[in-house]
Amino acid sequence: MKGVNVSLSTIRRSAQILLAQPNSKVVPQAVRLTHHLVKQQSPILYQQQQQQQQTRAACNSALCNGKCKKKNARRPLKAAAVSGGNFANHKHTGSLALTDDDAGPEVNRRDEDQVLEVRVTPDGQLARFPYMWLRDHCHSDRYFNHSTQQKIPDLELLQRDLTPEDVHADDKSLFIKWRDGHETEYSFEWLAEHSYPGKFCRRTKRVMWDKKKIHAGPLPAVPFEYHMNSEEGLRESLQNLVKYGFTMVTETPPTAEGTKQASERVSPIQESMYGGLWTVSPSMGNNDTAYTHASLGAHTDNTYLTSPAGIEVFHLLEHDGTGGESLLVDGFNAVDTVRREDPKAYQTLRDTLVPFEYMATAADGKPPYLMKAYSPIFTEHPGTGELLTFRFNAYDRGVMDTVGPSELAQFYKAYQHLSEVISRPESEFWHQMRPGTVVLVDNWRVMHGRGAFTGFRLLSGCYLSRDEWISQARMYDAL
Numbered sequence: 001m002k003g004v005n006v007s008l009s010t011i012r013r014s015a016q017i018l019l020a021q022p023n024s025k026v027v028p029q030a031v032r033l034t035h036h037l038v039k040q041q042s043p044i045l046y047q048q049q050q051q052q053q054q055t056r057a058a059c060n061s062a063l064c065n066g067k068c069k070k071k072n073a074r075r076p077l078k079a080a081a082v083s084g085g086n087f088a089n090h091k092h093t094g095s096l097a098l099t100d101d102d103a104g105p106e107v108n109r110r111d112e113d114q115v116l117e118v119r120v121t122p123d124g125q126l127a128r129f130p131y132m133w134l135r136d137h138c139h140s141d142r143y144f145n146h147s148t149q150q151k152i153p154d155l156e157l158l159q160r161d162l163t164p165e166d167v168h169a170d171d172k173s174l175f176i177k178w179r180d181g182h183e184t185e186y187s188f189e190w191l192a193e194h195s196y197p198g199k200f201c202r203r204t205k206r207v208m209w210d211k212k213k214i215h216a217g218p219l220p221a222v223p224f225e226y227h228m229n230s231e232e233g234l235r236e237s238l239q240n241l242v243k244y245g246f247t248m249v250t251e252t253p254p255t256a257e258g259t260k261q262a263s264e265r266v267s268p269i270q271e272s273m274y275g276g277l278w279t280v281s282p283s284m285g286n287n288d289t290a291y292t293h294a295s296l297g298a299h300t301d302n303t304y305l306t307s308p309a310g311i312e313v314f315h316l317l318e319h320d321g322t323g324g325e326s327l328l329v330d331g332f333n334a335v336d337t338v339r340r341e342d343p344k345a346y347q348t349l350r351d352t353l354v355p356f357e358y359m360a361t362a363a364d365g366k367p368p369y370l371m372k373a374y375s376p377i378f379t380e381h382p383g384t385g386e387l388l389t390f391r392f393n394a395y396d397r398g399v400m401d402t403v404g405p406s407e408l409a410q411f412y413k414a415y416q417h418l419s420e421v422i423s424r425p426e427s428e429f430w431h432q433m434r435p436g437t438v439v440l441v442d443n444w445r446v447m448h449g450r451g452a453f454t455g456f457r458l459l460s461g462c463y464l465s466r467d468e469w470i471s472q473a474r475m476y477d478a479l
């Protein structure tokens with residue numbers, strides 16, 4: 001929320017207004033803040049409000065944020081839940097264990113393990129929060145700058161006695177009084193969002209695809225007007241990108257300006273040695289196969305950069321000739337196919353560093369380049385194990401200097417297997433680009449290519465940064 005000067009209570013209010021009217025048209029900032037809020041502050045509130053809207057089911061949760069009609073029906077519960085705290089004295093809670101029909105917050109001190117157990121959602125598991133973690137995540141003004149949304153470092157964390165002096169709770173929050181006299185409040189919403197169990201079990205809403213799957217459904221596409229002028233339209237584009245690794249913007253003005261507008265709606269254009277908004281046509285003098293009439297096998301771009309562009313945008317502006325069809329292949333699906341067909345090959349590709357490079361002589365006022373990066377063909381998310389990155393570019397692969405003679409055959413076998421999967425007709429989605437249809441491709445997942453062509457063909461396009469577009473997807477709750 002850097003740079004957004006709005007108080008949390010304003011955000012919360014706008015979120016609640018929006019959540020009460022999920023289909024209403026609201027100003028973009030409110031939607032953004034709301035989705036940020038939903039993600040960062042109160043996903044549980046959101047879920048509960050949705051559920052309440054559907055069923056008005058009785059809610060007995062500590063997270064119901066005052067909406068629950070049964071709230072006052074909470075009755076005193078078993079007192080044994082907390083040792084050493086003063087729950088029994090607290091007017092709302094009495095004690096904090098659950099009963100079948102009316103659950104309050106359950107909080108157990110485990111001083112012997114220096115851990116607080118909290119049932120952050122009524123039907124969830126007990127989450128364990130180490131005292132050290134709780135103190136480190138104190139969001140009081142002393143340790144958190146609420147205007148910049150940044151931490152204020154506590155250099156004495158480890159010197160402190162972190163066994164709480166006192167722990168108590170009400171319907172919404174947990175309160176800790178520390179031995180140095182400092183006090184911290186944690187809302188149960190916040191604890192629910194940040195609790196450990198399941199934190200890394202979240203799965204991206206991703207659909208792996210092959211030719212059959214893409215041909216079976218409507219193409220992931222959003223009309224320009226909707227993409228540009230409606231929050232729901234942009235969210236749909238972002239959701240398509242997250243789900244399929246590509247999306248199209250149809251009915252775009254068939255110009256480079258159209259490309260720019262459709263792209264910048266997603267995130268700012270990323271400069272590279274090709275410039276910001278670039279064009280591709282044959283014989284432009286740049287030393288890359290892209291600037292010829294030749295076909296290009298499925299590949300991702302920028303494999304030679306430590307962080308390749310996140311999205312590559314293509315928009316065909318002119319073609320006076322034949323051929324030049326466009327190809328898309330889901331890299332994650334190809335990797336997954338290799339995993340199923342030969343798990344050892346999957347491991348080899350995951351564990352082998354591959355060099356990629358880009359060389360260019362000085363030209364047009366630009367310096368000479370020798371870009372180089374080493375990376376496995378794919379990586380997995382360190383927390384979830386999901387596929388995270390995919391790099392495949394047979395043209396830009398460098399000299400294989402990372403693998404000794406004894407492992408080389410195994411690497412080539414795995415690499416050939418993947419190449420063969422990628423070029424299977426059932427993996428390939430071929431389509432003809434047209435002026436007015438902008439294609440955005442997740443360059444960390446989906447490969448692109450083209451058939452050979454004749455005549456003059458002019459493409460306009462650009463790169464968008466990975467972090468920028470993922471941030472946007474997060475803000476729009478599209479991840």
Ligand SMILES: C[N+](C)(C)CCCC[C@H](N)C(=O)O
Pocket residue numbers: 274278279280288290300301302303393395396
């Ligand atoms: C996209 N644009 C036309 C600017 C450059 C194309 C370069 C493709 C290249 N092999 C790479 O991965 O960078």
Ligand SMILES: O=C(O)CCC(=O)C(=O)O
Pocket residue numbers: 280290296301326448449450459
């Ligand atoms: O010409 C095309 O359709 C694709 C060009 C390409 O692969 C690229 O610029 O990276």
